[in-house]
Amino acid sequence: xxxxxxxxxxxxxxxxxxxxxxxxxxxxxxxxxxxxxASLRAIAREAGCDPALIYYHFDSKEAMFTALLDRRVPPLxxxxxxIADPADLRATPLRLWSVMGAFHRxxxxxxxxxxxxxxxxxxGAEGIQARIQTYLGGAAQQVRGVLxxxxxxxxxxxxxxxFLATFFLVRLHLEILxxxxxxxxxxxxxxxxxxxxxxxxxWLQLYWRGIATDxxxxxxxxxxxxx
Amino acid sequence: xxxxxxxxxxxxxxxxxxxxxxxxxxxxxxxxxxxxxASLRAIAREAGCDPALIYYHFDSKEAMFTALLDRRVPPLxxxxxxIADPADLRATPLRLWSVMGAFHRxxxxxxxxxxxxxxxxxxGAEGIQARIQTYLGGAAQQVRGVLxxxxxxxxxxxxxxxFLATFFLVRLHLEILxxxxxxxxxxxxxxxxxxxxxxxxxWLQLYWRGIATDxxxxxxxxxxxxx
DNA sequence: TCAATAATTCAACAGTCGTTGAATTGGAGC
DNA sequence: GCTCCAATTCAACGACTGTTGAATTATTGA
Numbered sequence: 001x002x003x004x005x006x007x008x009x010x011x012x013x014x015x016x017x018x019x020x021x022x023x024x025x026x027x028x029x030x031x032x033x034x035x036x037x038a039s040l041r042a043i044a045r046e047a048g049c050d051p052a053l054i055y056y057h058f059d060s061k062e063a064m065f066t067a068l069l070d071r072r073v074p075p076l077x078x079x080x081x082x083i084a085d086p087a088d089l090r091a092t093p094l095r096l097w098s099v100m101g102a103f104h105r106x107x108x109x110x111x112x113x114x115x116x117x118x119x120x121x122x123x124g125a126e127g128i129q130a131r132i133q134t135y136l137g138g139a140a141q142q143v144r145g146v147l148x149x150x151x152x153x154x155x156x157x158x159x160x161x162x163f164l165a166t167f168f169l170v171r172l173h174l175e176i177l178x179x180x181x182x183x184x185x186x187x188x189x190x191x192x193x194x195x196x197x198x199x200x201x202x203w204l205q206l207y208w209r210g211i212a213t214d215x216x217x218x219x220x221x222x223x224x225x226x227x
Numbered sequence: 228x229x230x231x232x233x234x235x236x237x238x239x240x241x242x243x244x245x246x247x248x249x250x251x252x253x254x255x256x257x258x259x260x261x262x263x264x265a266s267l268r269a270i271a272r273e274a275g276c277d278p279a280l281i282y283y284h285f286d287s288k289e290a291m292f293t294a295l296l297d298r299r300v301p302p303l304x305x306x307x308x309x310i311a312d313p314a315d316l317r318a319t320p321l322r323l324w325s326v327m328g329a330f331h332r333x334x335x336x337x338x339x340x341x342x343x344x345x346x347x348x349x350x351g352a353e354g355i356q357a358r359i360q361t362y363l364g365g366a367a368q369q370v371r372g373v374l375x376x377x378x379x380x381x382x383x384x385x386x387x388x389x390f391l392a393t394f395f396l397v398r399l400h401l402e403i404l405x406x407x408x409x410x411x412x413x414x415x416x417x418x419x420x421x422x423x424x425x426x427x428x429x430w431l432q433l434y435w436r437g438i439a440t441d442x443x444x445x446x447x448x449x450x451x452x453x454x
Numbered sequence: 455t456c457a458a459t460a461a462t463t464c465a466a467c468a469g470t471c472g473t474t475g476a477a478t479t480g481g482a483g484c
Numbered sequence: 485g486c487t488c489c490a491a492t493t494c495a496a497c498g499a500c501t502g503t504t505g506a507a508t509t510a511t512t513g514a
Contacts, residue, residue, distance in 0.1 A: 009492080010477075010480095010491090010492055010493045016490090016491070032350065034263070034346070036261065036264045037264065039472085040472065040473085041470085041472095049492075049493085051473090051493095052492080052494080053491080053492060056491070112350065115350070118406070121410065122342050123259065123260070123339065123342070129413075133413040137414045137416055140414055141416070160429065160433070161421075161429065163417060167406075167411075168399060168430065171399065171402045172395060172402070175398045176394075178349065179349065179394075179398065184390065186356075186364070187360050189364055189367075190390055202387070205437075206387070206392075206395065206437035206438060207437060208437075209438075210433035210437040215436055236462080236508090236509095237463045237508040237509055241510095243460090266502085268500085277462065277464080278502085279463065279505095280462060280463075282502095282503070283461070287503085288503095
């Protein structure tokens with residue numbers, strides 16, 4: 001008897017594994033475990049292939065992460081650019097609400113992914129930090145543009161450093177998306193999950209009162225994001 | 228010739244390595260590399276001892292982390308309790324400023340440590356999450372108390388959910404401490420480092436305008452933290 | 455002076471990691 | 485039908501991981 005030949009598993013599969021599918025798997029595992037703890041073997045398992053296949057499509061684990069950024073961030077920056085167009089004459093709080101909508105739409109599909117990016121900003125490797133900073137610097141500039149136009153139009157009180165205002169608006173919004181769902185039921189001792197949309201609205205209303213030239217003027221009604 | 232006996236290195240050292248020193252080292256390494264990537268060998272190297280010695284003082288790597296929490300968080304909670312005492316009749320913004328001062332004092336000595344804790348909240352192991360939540364839940368309750376007293380005294384506008392207001396105040400303050408120094412020069416394209424104290428003041432002033440019953444009434448002058 | 459103990463290190467364990475080179479296979483082009 | 489190539493896997497490398505048990509020593513107590 002021939003010694004029970006192992007099943008022939010090598011060679012091309014019926015359905016080719018595309019680089020995009022590997023990125024999908026990597027995103028899931030990165031988000032779940034973090035960048036360094038995530039193993040290529042776990043990513044491969046998630047994608048249903050061999051770890052070595054990853055090296056057919058990517059140079060390294062870090063290259064997967066930057067490819068992930070390349071896939072996610074540019075559409076966000078494009079959306080922000082449209083909002084920051086000075087031809088947009090809507091009231092500033094509405095434009096800021098659109099900014100939040102862009103972040104919500106482009107970054108909220110993958111829970112954990114933003115936290116991952118945030119962690120790499122704080123203590124990531126050199127190359128990764130540089131890539132992130134290039135991207136997010138572009139995004140921040142657009143938000144800052146909206147705020148500066150708001151000052152020029154007399155709607156935002158001057159004296160407030162625009163870079164701080166940018167940081168406040170965006171960072172707390174992302175913290176709402178990332179941390180509030182985790183923290184609310186347990187740390188804050190909340191019986192029912194808070195509605196994310198309510199939290200986002202509450203934040204913009206508070207923020208707008210804080211930066212408006214006339215804080216007594218109410219914040220205009222904020223539509224739903226997807227509109 | 229006797230085969231060059233290795234130097235006798237075993238046995239007690241002239242200066243005993245205390246558990247506290249191991250915690251100091253662990254804090255440094257955890258903060259630099261994160262919880263899972265930090266290796267016991269790296270911690271031992273930082274402490275100048277053998278990795279095995281860690282097991283003489285602690286049960287495991289995770290036990291080191293919870294011990295770290297046990298050392299840092301309770302003093303913060305005590306300070307917050309004093310501020311939240313209803314007998315404290317100072318203006319609410321001043322009390323909130325004291326809250327920020329407590330966080331600043333008790334958590335800002337070790338850059339990276341807060342980020343570590345934050346990361347473990349989001350995706351840490353079960354036991355660690357529970358411990359963190361117990362501690363930080365206590366802290367959050369005190370802050371919430373100050374805000375609710377502010378509402379009762381007519382200084383804070385009602386209708387704002389206190390748990391959201393708590394989350395906003397504390398989270399953005401911690402983001403200022405953690406992220407702003409990293410992000411400001413690079414992502415926001417700032418020529419000069421922003422002054423942390425200025426950023427903290429700016430945040431409380433914006434926040435107070437956002438939550439005060441009378442937003443036109445100016446925020447009282449905020450003293451330096453250490454006073 | 456001797457035994458006990460506390461504090462420390464050594465050496466090794468079984469496991470996982472990122473990565474690589476070679477082997478294998480199905481399908482496309484000729 | 486043959487050849488080539490793209491896609492895939494296998495098996496292994498060396499390095500590193502958390503952890504443990506035994507060995508060692510300085511100090512303490514009797």
